[in-house]
Amino acid sequence: YTNRNSAKVELVKAGRLLQELFRLYMNEPELVGGRGATREMPVDERACCVLDYIAGMTDRYAAEQFARHFF
Numbered sequence: 001y002t003n004r005n006s007a008k009v010e011l012v013k014a015g016r017l018l019q020e021l022f023r024l025y026m027n028e029p030e031l032v033g034g035r036g037a038t039r040e041m042p043v044d045e046r047a048c049c050v051l052d053y054i055a056g057m058t059d060r061y062a063a064e065q066f067a068r069h070f071f
Contacts, residue, residue: 017066018054024069025050031069 029037029046037049054062 014059017062020070021054021062021066022050025053 025032025037026043026046029039029041029050032050032053034053036053037046039046041049057065
């Protein structure tokens with residue numbers, strides 16, 4: 001990350017990865033592990049569960065999940 005432009009590119013990619021995972025887990029809450037979100041939950045409650053799930057991911061795990069679901 002010594003080049004400022006490459007750092008910006010990586011930051012944009014990471015943001016998109018997280019957005020897509022959030023959308024995926026909101027639309028398919030059964031994919032959320034542990035005390036997972038459910039379709040029956042109010043949207044704001046489900047969003048909190050999904051956010052907590054994503055926030056607990058390591059960078060590597062988030063990238064693996066993205067690759068698993070989108071490639």
